[in-house]
Amino acid sequence: MKEKENISPEFLETIERYYNGLMSKEEKFAFEEALQQNALLEQEVEDIKTLLFSIEKQSLKEKIDEFHADLPIQLEIEPSISNLRFLNFRNIAAVVILFAVGSFWFFNASSNEKIYDNYFKPDPGLPTMMATSDDYTFYDAMVNYKQGDYKTAISKWEKLEKLSPNNDTLIYFLGVAHLADKHIDKALSYLEKSSETTTSVFVEDAYYYLALVYLKKDKRDKAIEFLKKSTSEDSKKLLEQLK
Amino acid sequence: MKETQEIDSQNALINAIKSNDSKALKSFYTSNYYKVENMVLKNNGNKDHAKDIYQEAFITVWQNIKNDSFVPQNETALQGYLYKIAKNKWIDVVNSSRFKNTKLIENEYTLYDKNENDTDEQDFFNEKLEQTMAVFKNMGNPCKKLLTAFYYEKKSLRNIAIEFQIEENTARNNKYRCMEKLRKLVLASKS
Numbered sequence: 001m002k003e004k005e006n007i008s009p010e011f012l013e014t015i016e017r018y019y020n021g022l023m024s025k026e027e028k029f030a031f032e033e034a035l036q037q038n039a040l041l042e043q044e045v046e047d048i049k050t051l052l053f054s055i056e057k058q059s060l061k062e063k064i065d066e067f068h069a070d071l072p073i074q075l076e077i078e079p080s081i082s083n084l085r086f087l088n089f090r091n092i093a094a095v096v097i098l099f100a101v102g103s104f105w106f107f108n109a110s111s112n113e114k115i116y117d118n119y120f121k122p123d124p125g126l127p128t129m130m131a132t133s134d135d136y137t138f139y140d141a142m143v144n145y146k147q148g149d150y151k152t153a154i155s156k157w158e159k160l161e162k163l164s165p166n167n168d169t170l171i172y173f174l175g176v177a178h179l180a181d182k183h184i185d186k187a188l189s190y191l192e193k194s195s196e197t198t199t200s201v202f203v204e205d206a207y208y209y210l211a212l213v214y215l216k217k218d219k220r221d222k223a224i225e226f227l228k229k230s231t232s233e234d235s236k237k238l239l240e241q242l243k
Numbered sequence: 244m245k246e247t248q249e250i251d252s253q254n255a256l257i258n259a260i261k262s263n264d265s266k267a268l269k270s271f272y273t274s275n276y277y278k279v280e281n282m283v284l285k286n287n288g289n290k291d292h293a294k295d296i297y298q299e300a301f302i303t304v305w306q307n308i309k310n311d312s313f314v315p316q317n318e319t320a321l322q323g324y325l326y327k328i329a330k331n332k333w334i335d336v337v338n339s340s341r342f343k344n345t346k347l348i349e350n351e352y353t354l355y356d357k358n359e360n361d362t363d364e365q366d367f368f369n370e371k372l373e374q375t376m377a378v379f380k381n382m383g384n385p386c387k388k389l390l391t392a393f394y395y396e397k398k399s400l401r402n403i404a405i406e407f408q409i410e411e412n413t414a415r416n417n418k419y420r421c422m423e424k425l426r427k428l429v430l431a432s433k434s
Contacts, residue, residue, distance in 0.1 A: 007426075009419040050368075051425060052394055053309075054375035056263065059395035060305060061376070063265070064298050067272040 007044070015048045112223070116215040119238055122148075122180040123173070123205065138170070145173065150181035168200035176209055188213045195226070208235045215242075253321055260308050263395055272301060275322055279329045287337060296336065300329035378428045386421035393418050 017023050018031055035042040125146045126139075141156035154177050161170055175190030191213060194206040207230035214222035220242060227239040259267030276297055283293035304325045307313040313324060379387065385407070392398045392406065400418070404411040 006423055009415070012419055012422060047426075048422075050371055050375055051422065051429065054372055054379055055390050055394045055425075056309075057302065057306065057372065058376040058379045059391045060263065060268075060302060061298075062380075063268070063395075064272060064301060067269045068276075068294060068298070070269065071273050071276055 007048070012048065015045055016052070018045070019049055019052050112215040112218050112220050115238075115241060116212055119215075119234075119241075120179070120212050123176040123209070125173075126169075142173075145177055145180075148180075150177045153177050154181065168194060168197045168202060171197075172200070172202035172206055175206065179209055179213060184213060184216055188217075204230050204232050204235075208232055208238070211235065211238065256321060257308055257313075260305060262397055265396070268305075271321070271325075275325050278326055282326075282330055283333055286333060288333065292333075292336070296329050296333050300325055300332055303328050303332075374432060375429050378432050379425060382425060382428065385417075386424060389414070389417055390421050390425070 014031070018028065023031060035045060125142055137156055137160055141153040141160075144150075144156065145153035154174065157170055157174050157177065160167070161174065164170065171190055172194040175187050175194050178184075178190060179187035188210070191206050191210045194200065194202055195210055197203065200206070207226045211223040211226040211230070214220070214226065224239065224242055227235045227242070256267060256271065260271065279297045279300070280290065280293040283296060284290070288296070304313070304321070313321075379390070382390075389403065389407065392403050393400070398406070400411050400414045403418075404414040407414065409417070
């Protein structure tokens with residue numbers, strides 16, 4: 001491609017008029033006809049138009065940063081952000097409070113009741129997906145238990161207990177359900193019965209919850225006695241705490 | 244008062260944008276920004292992303308108005324159009340592998356800009372445009388200032404003459420010479 005020659009100032013101004021839509025109908029018609037007949041001229045005009053548009057676009061690009069700097073300050077904080085911040089604040093607050101309560105309790109070797117509150121978590125229950133027809137009521141109640149509806153679970157299990165009073169699984173869960181529902185004395189009798197069945201898979205857990213029951217009843221020596229029988233991690237931890 | 248009334252109407256706004264009316268552009272820019280920012284912030288972006296994507300969309304809208312490829316259908320068409328373009332651009336960014344890979348390196352991040360509807364011809368034009376813009380961006384003053392005043396701000400040669408404290412005829416000559424200079428710089432940048 002040969003070196004482009006200078007365009008004349010008049011030619012530039014003609015293109016400017018064309019670009020800005022300032023030509024009369026007649027002039028525009030004649031100009032476009034000339035372009036159609038001369039590909040080189042047409043290319044020239046296109047190039048100048050690109051130049052003009054580039055100047056505008058680049059200028060705008062530089063201008064909008066000024067616009068951006070002048071954005072009105074947003075008074076209303078965007079809701080989801082404020083929620084998030086609030087949530088974070090709440091989480092932090094919760095951690096601080098937990099830590100404060102935890103250390104208070106830790107350093108003051110506080111009452112058995114508090115230890116109970118800190119350690120007691122309801123038994124997670126059994127998986128409920130393999131409900132055969134025989135066990136239907138048992139697992140149906142287990143669903144209630146897991147949902148925290150201990151009263152319904154207890155009433156369903158009590159009916160089963162009448163049919164098979166020595167079922168170790170049933171006895172154990174009646175114990176932990178009563179404990180979760182804060183019936184300490186009932187929990188104690190079921191869990192004692194459960195802990196007597198030393199062949200039961202639940203015996204370790206029964207010792208642990210029995211220890212918690214005694215703690216709740218402020219009988220630390222009894223609690224330690226049962227914890228010593230148990231070899232579970234939770235029991236060891238709790239025992240450390242009580243010594 | 245007269246200005247705000249003008250901006251209320253879509254056609255008036257479009258005409259104002261076409262003539263690069265500074266007040267209209269600024270008001271159009273500032274009144275639609277936060278909606279886009281919210282959209283970007285809610286979709287894994289930060290404020291820098293929002294600014295980049297909004298400015299890109301803003302320039303696209305401006306360009307489409309200039310090219311007459313946008314015709315408003317209702318009272319808030321232009322505002323909705325701007326939001327839609329920004330949203331589509333942001334979706335492209337989020338879906339791009341570059342975004343996924345460089346999400347943590349914000350400073351090195353530049354927006355991915357590719358319109359799938361672009362034909363080869365448009366690609367060629369856009370490439371030429373970008374190239375010319377880069378040359379103009381780095382052009383020295385007073386040429387850059389003069390060309391901006393005349394072609395972007397649409398100031399008359401007479402007003403430019405007053406502003407630059409020169410004769411009107413000198414302004415006309417200088418404008419011409421600066422255009423020639425820009426043309427040559429662009430040609431040189433291509434070789």
